[in-house]
Amino acid sequence: MEKAGYKSIALDIAQRIVSGEFPVGCKISGRTILSSHYHVSPETIRKALSLLKDENIVDVSQGKEVLVTSDVNANEYIxxxxYLKTAYSLxxxxxxxxxxxxxxxxxxxSLLAGIVEASDRLKNLKPYHPVEIKIGxxxxxxxxxxxxxxxxxxxGATIIALRRGTNVFISPGPHVVLGSGDVLVVVGDDSVYLRTERFINGAEE
Structure with missing residues (x-):
């Protein structure tokens, strides 16, 4: 079982070299840190590094320092x-x-709670209903x-956040320009969704 383990770890380290996480010329973590990262014994790591050294991917000095020497060889190895990605990486x-x-x-x-607490308008909404509305x-x-x-x-709705792709803007200000595809997170009373949807997207619901 350990044999398969060190081969998988060698492949995983080679993949990380190819991806640029460990660039050529950098010194990667010693055996103790690597063994903690992969949750295996230092001996398993030593075997994995030995495999990589045999493939001229890394150089391991007498002082146990590990130097990345070739991403080309690492790519050939995987x-x-x-190999695409080991279970470790996934x-x-x-x-x-x-x-x-x-x-x-x-x-x-936390931000939502702070915004609700700080806003006099929101304090009077019992309950308030956060809803998401996409701009068509x-x-x-x-x-x-x-x-x-x-x-x-x-x-009657208060915008507490705006989602644009992978970005989230909390409590966007009055100068923010809205665009199609943006998603607004708003709060208000029970009918806030219908009113805001009509206002944003016209008669369509």
């Missing part, structure tokens, strides 16, 4: 082994994405600023 990518999503969700909830391609509000639209006066 290609001839029919699991790490998933864990990272989940951590980032959890942190973003936490920040969003033919929306009459596309290309206009939030201020020019007199958004709250026309809808």
């Amino acid at each position: 290609t001839k082994n029919g 699991k790490q990518d998933l864990e990272l994405l989940l951590r980032e999503k959890k942190e973003l969700d936490r920040k969003f909830e 391609e033919n929306s009459p509000v596309a290309g206009m600023t939030i201020g020019a639209l007199q958004f709250w006066q026309n809808t």
